[in-house]
Amino acid sequence: MNLNYLRTFVVVAETGNLSETAQRLFLTQPAVTQQVKHLENHFAVQLIERNNRGVTLTEAGELLYDYACRIVTLYDQLEGNIENLRASVSGNLTIGATSIIGSYAVPCSIGLFKEKFPEARLKLKVGNRKQIMHDLKEGYVDIALIEGKDLKGPFVKWELATDELVIIAPNKDPWRGRSTLTMEEFKVQPLIMREADSGTRQDIEETLRSVKVDPSQLNIIVELANVDSIKAAVEAGVGISIMSRLALRKELYTKTLLALRLEGINFTQKIYLAYYKERVQSKLAKAFVNFLRSPNRGFC
Known part of the structure; x- marks a missing residue:
């Protein structure tokens, strides 16, 4: 009516x-x-x-x-x-996010939140898992969005989503037309990996160990901290890598990169929202947390 x-x-x-x-x-x-x-x-x-x-x-x-x-x-x-x-719902809020989430999901969420609460001033700090965890504990960020293993410590936390990790290869021979590769192929391929402190790197190694594969057996030729640098290196044919689907939306759409699966293994990682249990949250922080947890596309 x-x-x-x-x-x-x-x-x-x-x-x-x-x-x-x-x-x-x-x-x-x-x-x-x-x-x-x-x-x-x-x-x-x-x-x-x-x-x-x-x-x-x-x-x-x-x-x-x-x-x-x-x-x-x-x-x-x-x-x-x-x-x-x-x-x-105004004031300042500093959000910490690990590299992939901070670069490919949180900016969208911030934009949608600002449409609802234009008086809010949000700042985004992006880093690897170790850096963001440190900043959360020290109070340099109010809220953290982190992918990887379950968070340990005095945090209030929620699981926001599950992200799939895929092997990425350049869209050219010998990869064109393929959708999988074997473990033996994977072990010998030149591999570009994230730095050791990365939550993604830790999840990959933990998954490999669960199927009795020692990560030291991999042919890692370079470690890069920047996701875009890894994608550029793979596209140039330097090697292959493992990366979140979240970070590959554009490349998979334009078909500059291919997403492959490793036979017999599913690489996944959880995405968590957390804040320090002992720290009083502002009305703005509570509103942003509720927004991210809402089912209506709060988290992009």
Whole structure:
């Protein structure tokens, strides 16, 4: 039901005159009549009776007037309270995020949050897992988004998502047309890896050990801390790598890189949201946490 119809009906009831209602609401009289008719059709009952002095309410009209007044008042109060909440969700919030999340997901989330709470000032700090964990403990960031192993320590935490890791190769021979490779092929390929402190690197090595593969057996030719540098090196044919699908949306769409799976192994990693348990969270921080945890695309 259109709330404006109820607003119009309230004025009709209070003036007892369709023409005066139209003047007050800057509508035409036929428009007022049409809105009342919509309500009568909706409730399948007559709401007003016309007479020489204007209109009077039927019994059903009196009942609707009582409820319409309350509904309109409650809605106006709701809008006012929401506006007050928007105004109160302000101030500064520093968000720490590991490299892939911070580069490929959090900026989108911040943009959506700013649409809802334009007074909020958000700062994003990106680093590897060790750096972000340190900053969270020391209070340099208020909230952290971290991929990798479960977080240990005095944190309030939630699992936001599960991300798939895939082997990436250049879209050219001998990789073109392939979707998998064997463990023996994988071991001998020139491999470009993230630095040792990376949560992604730790997850990869832990998964390999779970299937009795020693990470020292891999043919690692270079370690790079920057995700874009790794993608550029793979695209240039320097070697292959393992990377989050989250970081590959553009390259897989443009087909400059291929995503392959290692036979018999699924590489996945959890994405966590956390803040320090002993630190009081601001209204802005609580609003951002609730936003990220909401099912309506809070976390991109």
